[in-house]
Amino acid sequence: MTKILAGDLDTHVQRLPPTVPVDGEAPVVVFIHGLLTDSLASYYFTLGPAFAAAGVDVVMYDLRGHGKSDRPATGYQLERFVADLVALLDAMEITRPVHLVGNSFGGSIAFGLAAAHPDRVATVIAIEAEPPVRAWTVRMAEGLDLAKSQLTQDAVIDWIAVNNGRHTARLSRAAGRLLQVTSMLEDIPVSDTISDDLSAIRCPVLAIFGADSGLSRQVPYFESYLSSCRTVVLPDQGHSVLIERTDETRDAILGWVRDHALGRVG
Amino acid sequence: MSVDTTAPVTGGQVTEDTVLAEISGMLRVLLDEYGLDDVEITMDTRFHEDLELESIDLVSLSADLKERYGDEVNFAEFIAGFELEEIIAMTVGQLVDHVVVSLREAARG
Numbered sequence: 001m002t003k004i005l006a007g008d009l010d011t012h013v014q015r016l017p018p019t020v021p022v023d024g025e026a027p028v029v030v031f032i033h034g035l036l037t038d039s040l041a042s043y044y045f046t047l048g049p050a051f052a053a054a055g056v057d058v059v060m061y062d063l064r065g066h067g068k069s070d071r072p073a074t075g076y077q078l079e080r081f082v083a084d085l086v087a088l089l090d091a092m093e094i095t096r097p098v099h100l101v102g103n104s105f106g107g108s109i110a111f112g113l114a115a116a117h118p119d120r121v122a123t124v125i126a127i128e129a130e131p132p133v134r135a136w137t138v139r140m141a142e143g144l145d146l147a148k149s150q151l152t153q154d155a156v157i158d159w160i161a162v163n164n165g166r167h168t169a170r171l172s173r174a175a176g177r178l179l180q181v182t183s184m185l186e187d188i189p190v191s192d193t194i195s196d197d198l199s200a201i202r203c204p205v206l207a208i209f210g211a212d213s214g215l216s217r218q219v220p221y222f223e224s225y226l227s228s229c230r231t232v233v234l235p236d237q238g239h240s241v242l243i244e245r246t247d248e249t250r251d252a253i254l255g256w257v258r259d260h261a262l263g264r265v266g
Numbered sequence: 267m268s269v270d271t272t273a274p275v276t277g278g279q280v281t282e283d284t285v286l287a288e289i290s291g292m293l294r295v296l297l298d299e300y301g302l303d304d305v306e307i308t309m310d311t312r313f314h315e316d317l318e319l320e321s322i323d324l325v326s327l328s329a330d331l332k333e334r335y336g337d338e339v340n341f342a343e344f345i346a347g348f349e350l351e352e353i354i355a356m357t358v359g360q361l362v363d364h365v366v367v368s369l370r371e372a373a374r375g
Contacts, residue, residue: 002329016342039320039321039322041320041321041322041324041325042321044321044325045321045324045348045350045353048342049340049342049346050346062322067322067325165354166314167320167354170318170320243350
């Protein structure tokens, strides 16, 4: 297993170099997973190999507290996740701007990094994600409160096992534990935010939503405020875009990276 | 069980038994992290249901396979064709068969 010390955090990283010849430098795409039940496996078994096969230098990693990266008891404000990624890029000696693919909370990290370090980011690809504005912190507080109250109850876990299968039940129980043993619930709602006018995001943004997820309501907001934005809304789809609509997500992002790459991608 | 993981892998020596022994060794190291080091592992053992491994553990296993067998065995590519439910239901035997076939094909050149 590949662990890289990024800042003070032992970070589990899987890098897939391009498997085809590339003219010039291969574009680097960093994949950022979501909160609680998620890990880099969500990309490793979906988009990762296809991107490497298309000539992309693929970086996937486990966020702090998740997967096989370190799980400190405290320090889960969004800016800590952003700093972790900067430290990881530094440790891997990746200095040129990268494309950030972020799923759900991972997309908020991508926006946060684009705002804090515009020189490190070529484009942001946000899958079912919100920028870290003040209203986002309120919704995160509500969602995390609900998750902690529900996922720490055996009856709820049993219900999930019956209705969603044992795998999801096990992940849900682990998510409940994560909220009990860390200060994530307290930290995320007090994260640094960016201004509602999104002026801090200056790079091009591709935003992908499921039409039936509440998050797709952001489309007009993104299109009015972001200086360069393309939105894709998948019909008949909820929040699990990456897992349930993998092929369409892959094609949309690969096309986007090709359009925005300095080197040519196969 | 001790497995000489430094021995070169060639097509002629590849059998189901040797590959199962090697993969069992990798799985024991993974399971040891969870304090489960004496589980019986057979061709029918299921990664998730029997060993309680999560998808992130399969990522680690994939890295171990690559280290042992090189590029001849591409686990990520192998399971890229599976649905998530199929990955979860996968048995050790399915992986052993994939490794044996891949190594024999590579040896045939």
